Amino acid sequence: MPKVSDEHREKQRQRILDAALTCVARKGFASTSMADIIAEAGLSAGAVYVYYRGKEQLTVDMGRRVLSEKVAVLDRFLAQDDVPSPATVVPAFLDHMPDDAFFPGVAVQVWGEAIHSQALAETAEKLIGEVTSHFSEYFAAWFRQSRGLGEQEALAEGRRVAPAVLGMVQGYMVQSVFLDDAGRKRYREAVAALVEGL
Incomplete structure (x- = not known):
């Protein structure tokens, strides 16, 4: 299995952060769920939770x-x-x-x-x-x-x-x-x- 590069990990992290900012700006912090962020990022739950355990x-x-x-x-x-x-x-x-x-x-x-x-x-x-x-x-x-x-x-x-x-x-x-x-x-x-x- 190929090793994931630091550059790829950083891009994934930024993708998730962009999604989180978009969701929170749209719905508010309290109303935004991890499911919303995962959907906005277009990644699997497993891929997101590798980087972040929660909001x-x-x-x-x-x-x-x-x-x-x-x-x-x-x-x-x-x-x-x-x-x-x-x-x-x-x-x-x-x-x-x-x-x-x-x-x-x-x-x-x-x-x-x-x-x-x-x-x-x-x-x-x-x-x-x-x-x-x-x-x-x-x-x-x-x-x-x-x-x-x-x-x-x-x-x-x-x-x-x-x-x-x-x-x-x-x-x-x-x-x-x-x-x-x-x-x-x-x-x-x-x-x-x-x-x-x-």
Whole structure:
């Protein structure tokens, strides 16, 4: 029997993730079953369950895939010789949020379901931790540059500020479910004003 390549496995995984995002965007997280995802992917149940045991496990990878695109915005700013200010970076990060099938609608649904599901609560905690870590790194770099802080002091200050900024991001995601483009723009402008003094 021929060995399955890593490339094939990754393509199958992405196919399943695409199907899951499509189903959840169409029906909502709570109403989407693994049977729906299997049918949408056009694969056998056995083929899907090789990769994912259930929706919660799928949600981790859905979130990671989408978040990797979002945090790339922060990484691009960090790669610059002069790190831009929070008044530029945080609104730019927000501007990339409501662009796909996962954010904001699916993410908000998952948070709601996490109240009743320990597995989803753990998933949400992991994803939030990953984004917070990226913001901590950005702010540490900004504080080194703008305040002349040493490495450890800058890291400590970055960790102190990042959770509050992440709260603004989460607020934006929730409100983006209901806001039009003008409302989202006003939110980004308000955030820029709030973080300008950091």
